[in-house]
Structures are given as C-alpha cells and as structure tokens.
Amino acid sequence: MWIPISDAPIACFLHFEVAAESGDWIVVDKGAPLIVHPSNGKKEPNLLEGVEALLSYEITNGAALSLVNRLDRETSGLTLVAKNKAAARQLGRAMQRRLVHKEYLAIVRGWPEWTETTCTAPVLRQGDVAESRIWVKQAVHPAGKECCTVFRVEQAWSTSHGPLALVRCIPETGRMHQIRVHLAHLGHPILGDKIYGPSEECYLDYIQHGWSRELEEKLILPRHALHACRLGFPFDEQMFTAEAPLPEDMRRLLDAGGQKDSVR
Template sequence: MIEDTTPNDENDDDDLYEHHAFTVDKGQQPLRIDKYLMNRVENATRNKIQTAAKEGSIYVNNVPVKQNYKVKPFDKIRVLFSHPPYEYLLTPENIPLDIVYEDDELLVVNKPAGMVVHPGHGNYSGTLINALTYHFDNLPNNSSNRPGLVHRIDKDTSGLLVIAKTEEAMTHLAKQFFDKTSEREYVAIVWGNVEADEGTIEGNIGRHPKNRLQNTVFEGDDEDKGKPAVTHYKVLERLGYVTLVACTLETGRTHQIRVHMKHIGHTLFNDERYGGEKILKGTTFSKYKQFVENCFKILPRQALHAKTLGFEHPKTGKLLRFDSEIPQDMQDCIEKWRNYAKHQDIEE
C-alpha cells in the first residue's frame, strides 16, 4: 500500500510531507527496515534509505527509527520529508504531442515508447502530464490529482490514450473505463508459439510478494488476493520462437498484459522487468543468439503497443474508435522474425 498526503497547513515550516506509507504484511519475517524499503520503493538505493533514517525521516508506528530497525507484522511505516513529493510539483514543459483527435471535451494522443505518463519517483520531468499542462490550461484532475488523465500505459509501452479536457468528460470517461465499456486492444510480441488461436486469461493480479517492482497472478490458497483481471488474446501471426498476438483488456490492472502473458508461459519479448530480455525460446546456436540480440537492439523495450481505443463521446454519445500504426521499432522486429521463421525449420 502506498499513500501520498499533503499536510494540513502548507505555511507551517515544521510540517512534514508523507512520501510513502506501508503496512507490513502479517507473514513478514523480521527484516532490517533499509532492506525492506529497498524492495518496495522504486529507484531507491540503500544509501538514500540509510541517510533518510539517520535524518529521522523514517517512522514506524509514528516513532522515528534507525536503519537497523527490524520490521514486524502490521508495523505502519511512513517516510516523511520536509518537501512535498516531487510528483506534486508539476512543471509545464514544451514537449511535442502526437494528437490524433481533439475537440472541446477531449483529445486522443499517441504516446511514444519511453515517455512516462505522469511524474513519479525517478521521473519528475519529460512526462505526458508535463507536456499536457504546457499545451492545455485548466485540465480537470482525476481522483489521484492527475490533470486530464483517464487511464495510463507503461513508460515503454507505446500507443493511444484519451485525455479529458472538462470535468464532465473526466467523470463520463472514467466511468466507462470503470464499467469496462471502453474498448482497448494492444498488439504484442511474446516468447514461444502460442498454441491456441485465441483464449482468455483470468486471474487476480496484485503486487508480487517478493519482488515489489513486479505484479503477479495469485492462485490456489492465495486466489482471493489482488484484483480480478481478464485478458482476451488472439494470435495474429506465428513467427517461430515468438508469436504476434492481439490482446483485448476487460479490466485495467497495472502491467496486466505483461503479467497475464507471462502467467501462461509467453512473456513479452524484451520485457526486462518480467524476464523477457533473456532468450526464453530457441536454439543454442551462437548465430541464433546473435540474431535475438540484434532484435533486442532494434526494439529496446517490451514489445507492446496500445493500438486501438474506443469509447462513447461524453457529450454527443457517439461511439468513437481510433486505430494507430504499429511503431517502426516493433515493425522492424516483426519483419526480422518473419524472415528468420521463413528460412528456418523451427521445432518446439
């Protein structure tokens, strides 16, 4: 659990701002708090955490602790600093936007891979929201105080996003995403030959208990953990040791396609966070290894693109549907695999 809050009185110099808050799981073994926080705070180094502890910025059950404090089940940990979280300090930046549609209520943008959607730990500038606040005045905030943002996609995923320009549009569009009436189709390159031509993956998704930077599917005794998630997939093209698939989201969980496809044994190609940057299928020939490494260079990110977006216009009620080209880096990678598969006798 991560929460961000601001103090009651912004003019009081003694106020502290909460940057992170965690409640320790009931099954947690005793562990030094610096190690515990390293697994949970993205882009945090042990040195930064130890410095924060020395400065009295790490609290457990409202008492400052040192870096060697051992966390226990149900401990309430808060990290407090005298400055607000950087993601609240929004600086408009003149970054070009690829706008595919715009009217008085909303706009649809095609986000390039590598652009973070909103500021967060380690990414305080160069984000889509920095660009939006430069180009547009008075965008409405969503429930997390993100101007204009109805939904989001990961930094290294490319593709379509709808942005609300009015309060009414924000409410209407957010409800469509919540009610699962919007249409979102992605294309992905995944490792392995996906045997079924189409299928549905269902499984609750939540934070990985051991690697806090990943999400995972909970099964068996843990299946009541996480949040329900449903992904429909369809094979577009079989390319030997990889497959081009289309994925339609019924829900919108963090990393949903990445987690679900890994869960069925088909990790996204070059998805570093989930292990897809390793050669997961293929031969042991050094020539093949070189070929895959060349593909990784052409496509230095997870092979995922938000291709199609459909929703009802908040004012006119008309169904709008947008389609985008697969970006060049993905197209080049697909073409390389297509040529490779054509000239190889591939057996699984």
C-alpha cells in the same frame, strides 16, 4: 531486500502524436519510453506536460487537463485526456463501468499453441505473498483480484532471436501490468520485458546501471514490445474510436523475420 532506484534520469522518448480530438477530449499516441505524468518526485519529461504545451491556448482559456487512462513508461500507444472537469467525470464513469474498449498488440517469445484464448488468472502484488525485490511486480495468485484478458494470435514468425508472435490483447479488467503478467503466466512473455521476461535481474540491472550490451542480448528491445493500438469510448451518447499503427521498433521486428505464418 528492496533495491533503491537511482536518481539519475531514465531513458525517455519525448514523442507523441494526436490520434483524435474534440472540444472536450484528446487522444494521443504516446511514444516509449515516456511516463504519462510526473512520479516519485523526479523532474523528467512526461506526456501530460507535452499535451499541456500543445493545448496551451485552450488552457489559458479555462481548459483543465485530466488523464483518463494511463500507460506504463515502456508501453506505447493511445492515451485519452479530458480537457475539462465535466468531460473527466463522464469519461471516468465510463472507465469505471468498463465501457471503454482497449486493444493492444504485443510481440511475445515463442509460438502460442492456441489461436485465441482467455486468461482469467487472478493477480496481486507479488510482495504481498512472496519475496520480491521489485515493489511493483505483480503475480498470478488465487488470492488476487479478478482479472480477464482475451488473447488472439495475429502472426507468428521465425527470427534470429527465436520464434516470435504478434498477439492482440483485449483486457476486460484493468489491473496493474495485467497483460504482461497474463502473457508470462501463459508461457509467452513480452519481448523486452525487464520484469516478467527472462529474469527480474534485468530490471534491477537496468535501473542501477542503464541499458547495456548484456541486457540487449537477453531482451533484444530496450523496452517491452507492447502497444495500445485501439481505444473506443462513449461520450455524449456517441461512440468514438481511435487507432494507432505499430511504432517503428515493433514494426522492424515484424519485418525482419524469416518464415511467417498469418493467424494460425
């Protein structure tokens, strides 16, 4: 049974900062939760409209914005936007050829037994092989598409919410929810993840009733603790790199722990 999503507005943090820019592209550090472009016919604030407002003068003079990479609503961090069709084609080809380097930081539950590992478990939409009430939910399955993510533990610490770890995530492929699915598969779901965390009931409760004290007790954070922190890409035979610091909500968790270990 599919659960319909309410028509009521979903929580939104309309904030972004410019991380790097040229005459042909701009990289912005997106807040969360915030969608990158309009979806499902709903009228709500989104990142693309915000960037269009920022670049209104350039748009008046012929700029045509195009998103090169996309982040989930609840994922914060770096998004690359082309300013014209030629740049969109060039950057799009770089994405297709896997020449764009992306790194994320995630706060996960538990202390991984590994310092670094690579997950190559294939992923597909769960509803294609098993029952799920969440259309977008993905799952590890032998019939899934090729999928590869490198994980590296940056720090582990104790908190009142239990042991947590900061993990650097480097996806070598670009499947939907890839990092979230792989971390859950490894036994360390991302803190605050409504779909791949304690139970998918968290997601269903949230889209029907919004954030609640009960959800806070289960998830701790009102969004999943995943941040796109580094983005490298080629353009006009040069390599460019942008970085974005951890957002405040993730930084607070990092600073609030007890005993801490660096890379183990």
